[in-house]
Amino acid sequence: MVNERHEGGGIPFALPEEYYAPLELDFKADPHLLVFGGPRTGKTSVLRTVLRGIRTQYTVAEAVVIVADFRDRLRGILEPERELAFATSPDELRTVVADAVTSIRKRLGQDWHGPDLFIVVDDYDAMPPGADELQPLVDLLGYGKQIGLRFVAAGTDAMTANPIVTALREAPAVRLTGEVLPGTAPGGRPGLPAVGEAEYRGETVRVPWHQNLGEPA
Secondary structure, three states: OOOOOOHHHOEEEEEEOOOOOOEEEOOOOOOEEEEEOOOOOOHHHHHHHHHHHHHHHOOOOOEEEEEEOOOOOOOOOOOOOOEEEEEOOHHHHHHHHHHHHHHHHOOOOOOOOOOEEEEEEOOHHHOOHHHOOOHHHHHHHOOHHHHOEEEEEEEOHHHHHOHHHHHOOOOOEEEEEEEEOOOOOOOOOOOOOOEEEEEEOOEEEEEEOOOOOOOOO
């Protein structure tokens, strides 16, 4: 089945407090996104929203994805043909990134044709700054718009020590506050909210809490 692309390619991800219309992530205008939050505030849930949005708003010919998820909590969201790689270890990620950098570097200064490449990283703060397998991407991130490179990472404030996050200090950021609205997550387990609050571009927004069975968000 071929998905029709949403006009403008925007990915709905949150609601403003006024509930007028969903806020959308426009990766053509802002190719990168950082998600900050403490434990169990919904960081992985925001990444699930992004991945589901890629699946529904882009055809496979328009966007492909590399996922770095050492805790294996984002598996099964994307179609196999869209998911170029799913790295669950540093060694896997190092190889995948090296191949991706070699390929996408060829787009620099070229009139290229092909899908956007999304690199989605969960728990980025768990990667030691001195041994960052994503480091080869640093020099390419500034050309994200021109070469179709999209970088999305979630983690605690500790990930600001990573060179990539430093390079992306002007990128849009979602900051999960830890405040939640009344409700429970799927399965009815108390204490897991269905909707959490975040700060985005100076506004308080409400983000959905997507959860895999048995997994924290």
